[in-house]
Amino acid sequence: MKENITSLLNGVIPFGDKEAEMIHRTIEFVEMYDNPMDQKLEVGHLTGSAWIVNLERTKALFTHHTKLGMWLQLGGHAELSDTTIRDTATREAMEESGLGSVKLLTDDILSVDIHSIPARKSIPEHLHYDIQFLFEADENESLAITAESKDLKWIAFEDIPTYNGELSIRRMLEKAKAKF
Numbered sequence: 001m002k003e004n005i006t007s008l009l010n011g012v013i014p015f016g017d018k019e020a021e022m023i024h025r026t027i028e029f030v031e032m033y034d035n036p037m038d039q040k041l042e043v044g045h046l047t048g049s050a051w052i053v054n055l056e057r058t059k060a061l062f063t064h065h066t067k068l069g070m071w072l073q074l075g076g077h078a079e080l081s082d083t084t085i086r087d088t089a090t091r092e093a094m095e096e097s098g099l100g101s102v103k104l105l106t107d108d109i110l111s112v113d114i115h116s117i118p119a120r121k122s123i124p125e126h127l128h129y130d131i132q133f134l135f136e137a138d139e140n141e142s143l144a145i146t147a148e149s150k151d152l153k154w155i156a157f158e159d160i161p162t163y164n165g166e167l168s169i170r171r172m173l174e175k176a177k178a179k180f
Contacts, residue, residue: 008107014049022113026046046130048078065148072169109131111175
């Protein structure tokens with residue numbers, strides 16, 4: 001797993017100096033731990049995210065995250081059944097949306113982000129080394145909201161910054177559009 005994720009990370013073309021730094025830090029993190037996907041690592045762990053676009057490639061699917069209270073791409077923690085971080089992103093895309101039409105568009109990493117997750121209950125503040133992949137799905141298919149979401153919504157590319165203007169979201173949007 002380590003060699004594969006390191007190889008994938010080395011293949012990411014960074015979207016500026018900030019992402020280049022995060023890619024470098026993520027490679028260091030992966031090389032430091034036997035299982036960087038393990039949620040029990042209190043300093044942080046790898047997570048997998050799915051930037052899901054509609055078939056026309058004009059919208060992306062967002063979740064209004066229950067715990068974080070903001071609009072985000074779908075994704076989350078690795079589970080024991082996940083052998084790769086790509087498996088994590090794929091599983092999360094399907095579980096969090098209820099979509100059966102979810103399809104990975106490329107095996108390559110779309111983007112990389114490192115962000116802090118606030119402490120809650122017995123879990124200390126920690127980092128998510130988020131590996132983001134590009135998917136597509138049929139926006140006409142019914143969505144299934146889970147306990148992790150307050151809402152799910154297809155958002156037109158041009159409206160995404162009004163829902164979430166963070167650099168990581170803008171970066172995924174621009175990198176996805178560049179692939180089309």
